[in-house]
Amino acid sequence: MRQWRITRNVSLGIKSLLLHKLRSFLTMLGMVCGVGSVISMLSVGEGASQEAMEQIRKLGSNNIILQSVKMAADENAGQAPMLTPFGLLYEDDERIRQTMPSVRRTVPAKHIPAEGRLGERAMELRVVGTTPEWFDLVSRKMLAGRLMSWRDYNGRAGVCVLTESGARKLLAGKKTIGQAVRIGSNSYEVIGIIQSEQGGGAIATPDRDTDAYIPLNVARERHGDRIERGSRSTMGPGNQIPRDLVELHQIIVEVNSAEDVEDTAAAIKTMLERFHKKADYRIDVPLALLRQAEATKRTFNIVLGSIAGIGLLVGGIGIMNIMLATVTERTREIGIRRAIGAKRRQIVGQFLIETVVLSSVGGLLGALLGPALAWGVETSFGMATVVTPWSIILSLGISVGVGIIFGIYPAIRAANLDPIEALRHE
Amino acid sequence: MSLWLEKITNVPLFAQGLWRNTIMPQNSQTYNSTDQDDLVILRDVHKSYMMGTQEVHALAGVSLTFRKGSFWAIMGPSGSGKSTMLNLLGCMDRPTSGHYILEGYDVGMLDDDRLSELRLRALGFIFQSFNLIQQLTVQENIELPLYYLGWDAGKSARRARELAEMVGLEQRLTHRPSELSGGQQQRAAIARALANDPSVLLADEPTGNLDSATSVQILETLVDLNSKGKTIIMVTHEPDIAAYARSCLHLRDGIIDRVEGAA
Numbered sequence: 001m002r003q004w005r006i007t008r009n010v011s012l013g014i015k016s017l018l019l020h021k022l023r024s025f026l027t028m029l030g031m032v033c034g035v036g037s038v039i040s041m042l043s044v045g046e047g048a049s050q051e052a053m054e055q056i057r058k059l060g061s062n063n064i065i066l067q068s069v070k071m072a073a074d075e076n077a078g079q080a081p082m083l084t085p086f087g088l089l090y091e092d093d094e095r096i097r098q099t100m101p102s103v104r105r106t107v108p109a110k111h112i113p114a115e116g117r118l119g120e121r122a123m124e125l126r127v128v129g130t131t132p133e134w135f136d137l138v139s140r141k142m143l144a145g146r147l148m149s150w151r152d153y154n155g156r157a158g159v160c161v162l163t164e165s166g167a168r169k170l171l172a173g174k175k176t177i178g179q180a181v182r183i184g185s186n187s188y189e190v191i192g193i194i195q196s197e198q199g200g201g202a203i204a205t206p207d208r209d210t211d212a213y214i215p216l217n218v219a220r221e222r223h224g225d226r227i228e229r230g231s232r233s234t235m236g237p238g239n240q241i242p243r244d245l246v247e248l249h250q251i252i253v254e255v256n257s258a259e260d261v262e263d264t265a266a267a268i269k270t271m272l273e274r275f276h277k278k279a280d281y282r283i284d285v286p287l288a289l290l291r292q293a294e295a296t297k298r299t300f301n302i303v304l305g306s307i308a309g310i311g312l313l314v315g316g317i318g319i320m321n322i323m324l325a326t327v328t329e330r331t332r333e334i335g336i337r338r339a340i341g342a343k344r345r346q347i348v349g350q351f352l353i354e355t356v357v358l359s360s361v362g363g364l365l366g367a368l369l370g371p372a373l374a375w376g377v378e379t380s381f382g383m384a385t386v387v388t389p390w391s392i393i394l395s396l397g398i399s400v401g402v403g404i405i406f407g408i409y410p411a412i413r414a415a416n417l418d419p420i421e422a423l424r425h426e
Numbered sequence: 427m428s429l430w431l432e433k434i435t436n437v438p439l440f441a442q443g444l445w446r447n448t449i450m451p452q453n454s455q456t457y458n459s460t461d462q463d464d465l466v467i468l469r470d471v472h473k474s475y476m477m478g479t480q481e482v483h484a485l486a487g488v489s490l491t492f493r494k495g496s497f498w499a500i501m502g503p504s505g506s507g508k509s510t511m512l513n514l515l516g517c518m519d520r521p522t523s524g525h526y527i528l529e530g531y532d533v534g535m536l537d538d539d540r541l542s543e544l545r546l547r548a549l550g551f552i553f554q555s556f557n558l559i560q561q562l563t564v565q566e567n568i569e570l571p572l573y574y575l576g577w578d579a580g581k582s583a584r585r586a587r588e589l590a591e592m593v594g595l596e597q598r599l600t601h602r603p604s605e606l607s608g609g610q611q612q613r614a615a616i617a618r619a620l621a622n623d624p625s626v627l628l629a630d631e632p633t634g635n636l637d638s639a640t641s642v643q644i645l646e647t648l649v650d651l652n653s654k655g656k657t658i659i660m661v662t663h664e665p666d667i668a669a670y671a672r673s674c675l676h677l678r679d680g681i682i683d684r685v686e687g688a689a
Contacts, residue, residue, distance in 0.1 A: 008579070019561055336557045339518065340571050340618075341546020343539050420518050423557065 013353040027322045030315025031362025035395045039370025041304035042391040047384035052293030059286035064253040067282045085245035086280040102260040107133045111249040117182040118170045125212045129219025145177040145192030153215045160188040161213040163196040261287045316406035323410035335422025344415035355407025363399025466492035471524035484510035486680040497652040499668035500661045502677035517541045550619030550627045554634035556611040558603035565599040571622040589617035609640035629660040645670045
């Protein structure tokens with residue numbers, strides 16, 4: 001019986017809204033835009049945060065990434081010296097591994113720019129001298145062959161693991177595993193191919209598309225620590241090629257648990273400060289990035305949410321405006337209903353239901369528009385967006401709330417009309 | 427929404443004999459309240475309005491009893507208090523002083539909700555300008571009081587059809603009021619007024635907007651209803667129309683001028 005009354009009241013409300021289709025639709029439009037913008041705005045915020053999460057996943061949340069950084073001052077100090085030593089040292093790696101109990105392991109890496117050749121084909125590679133543990137910390141999908149093992153490492157084997165895109169360029173059309181790639185004056189056997197995830201953002205991923213991984217000890221032996229800087233066009237006076245002297249380009253430190261990450265990073269900083277006179281290194285903490293991303297997301301959501309909320313407010317005011325006009329227009333109907341015996345509450349209910357129907361249908365349409373807007377933002381601005389179910393539920397709830405809040409005043413005005421006056425109204 | 431509405435609306439007003447007991451005792455000597463045929467009792471009813479700064483006495487002491495089954499016409503020149511009296515009788519307004527007893531309730535002491543309840547259960551209105559709701563069909567208009575009484579759809583549809591047949595509108599149930607002639611609209615309005623089986627049918631110039639032939643039809647309908655026992659109170663300013671009633675009350679300057687053919 002009660003159930004029946006609700007459905008009947010709602011259907012009566014819909015019916016009287018359908019009497020003025022254009023007006024009802026235009027009134028709804030405010031809600032449609034409001035709800036649509038809430039959903040799309042929240043999806044932009046969510047998208048940004050998920051992108052950050054994804055980046056952190058690639059970097060590893062338990063990791064601390066140390067990089068060698070060349071001091072800008074060195075470049076500008078008049079005559080560039082022929083040999084510029086900077087960056088992380090083998091000793092640094094040793095010290096971190098030996099003295100810090102919260103560190104599970106470290107993976108040192110040495111980057112050597114070199115040309116890789118295979119028959120006719122050639123490409124610029126970034127040779128990465130590292131340990132087999134690299135593949136544990138920078139875990140990427142293996143596509144073919146096998147990874148570097150401790151056996152390769154300890155036996156100082158001339159083997160390399162290529163990335164997918166590197167393999168495509170060098171080995172196109174050929175059987176990949178077992179081929180010999182010439183890097184500089186040395187030859188390396190291709191033992192495996194892995195996927196790479198080159199990514200930008202606040203912290204670059206440790207791997208790149210042009211990597212070729214070889215054992216670190218082999219890299220030290222064959223290529224040394226001196227690295228030719230740039231090409232021959234930057235040749236210095238006396239036909240000498242300017243060189244950098246870098247021992248390690250990168251150390252990835254894995255910490256036992258996420259709670260220790262920030263303390264360990266601080267400890268590493270203190271240690272490096274003691275042994276390096278210049279700040280020729282950088283410490284990146286993906287976890288800190290995560291914290292930062294979360295804070296940014298909160299701010300983002302508040303700002304975008306309030307902008308969209310203003311949209312809802314405007315929509316609500318529009319609804320109230322129209323409902324007030326409707327009440328005036330239907331004064332006589334209200335008088336008739338009151339004369340027949342409708343109570344004030346029933347008049348309030350009638351108009352409130354109409355407003356809520358209006359705002360929630362608007363909300364529903366907005367819930368369709370929102371994901372469409374999000375898609376538009378994604379395709380035209382290249383921003384990642386994620387429409388979450390809770391943002392849709394939230395905005396539908398808000399649209400019902402807006403209907404009640406902005407509907408109550410017109411409804412009460414309708415109910416408080418004097419029935420005698422209302423019946424006389426033309 | 428209607429859940430809480432209903433919870434408060436369905437106050438079993440008529441189940442509470444309370445009102446009857448608190449209102450009646452002192453005055454029981456002055457009018458015979460034990461007589462079940464005294465349906466509407468007016469006792470020294472005054473009604474005054476403020477018009478700007480001036481107080482207007484629309485009704486200045488009216489005492490009268492309308493008996494069950496009677497058919498009254500209320501006549502008088504404009505400004506005599508006819509409309510005021512009808513508004514009071516119709517429980518749309520409360521007297522400034524005096525007592526108006528309807529079905530044992532002192533109307534002056536009821537709040538807005540109870541007045542609504544009384545209108546819903548005890549009264550039926552017929553207006554000069556029909557006052558059908560334009561957006562609703564004839565059937566929905568007739569069902570309106572039943573809707574507020576909380577009847578279910580099937581039962582009210584049956585009742586509406588029954589009433590439409592009685593006033594000869596069974597073919598017009600799905601029409602809108604604007605698609606009907608004046609006479610048909612007024613008959614629909616009569617059907618609506620009868621839907622709740624009211625104890626008093628109030629008619630305010632029911633033929634004012636109709637031609638004379640149609641007027642006769644409507645008035646005959648009212649006479650017919652009265653002959654079946656319905657109490658009717660009709661306001662009019664035309665003696666020809668008033669002639670259809672069995673009793674006639676003449677008002678002048680807010681007081682009873684004379685009464686003809688009291689039942």
